[in-house]
Amino acid sequence: KNQVEQSPQSLIILEGKNCTLQCNYTVSPFSNLRWYKQDTGRGPVSLTIMTFSENTKSNGRYTATLDADTKQSSLHITASQLSDSASYICVVSDRYGGATNKLIFGTGTLLAVQP
């Protein structure tokens, strides 16, 4: 069964600190993995997307890594800011493509950055 699991479920860090969020998946055949940021009460916004051949992708203070062999991804946030407080969702899609294929969503990690 295709699944995406994220850890931790929630995380509290102090402003300015770094943190790393984890995503493990069992989706096969794998096509790509995307990290979304979802502010409370808003729709998710894409941060990064990585295909099978990519093992790292950066977007400002966000750096995502992918190990397709172990089926693990991480999202590292550097020098956290209060505005980083949000839910971070890992989403995996398989290789078939087309609108009939569904994205598999993780349940997200809720990050709270405190001053």
Next chain:
Amino acid sequence: SQTIHQWPATLVQPVGSPLSLECTVEGTSNPNLYWYRQAAGRGLQLLFYSVGIGQISSEVPQNLSASRPQDRQFILSSKKLLLSDSGFYLCAWSRTGTVYEQYFGPGTRLTVT
């Protein structure tokens, strides 16, 4: 540029009442359209998707239905709401022929009382 709108932003409805949520996309043609529900502490659950006008695929049998009367309009409906229909409803779109790059709307918070 493309934009996606949803309304209303919040809605409180009694059990047994009807529902109509609307989603529209601007700046693109023939998009794939999606309705998701996000329950508290749960991942996004795909409810319906559409690849064209009048073409609706249902992912989960339930109390809801969807329609696509125009190319860039997607409507989520119910004849009689249940308490379990409460949640955060998100509309999304992607370009024709792909599901990977989905862009989400701002969402509608539905509370059924």
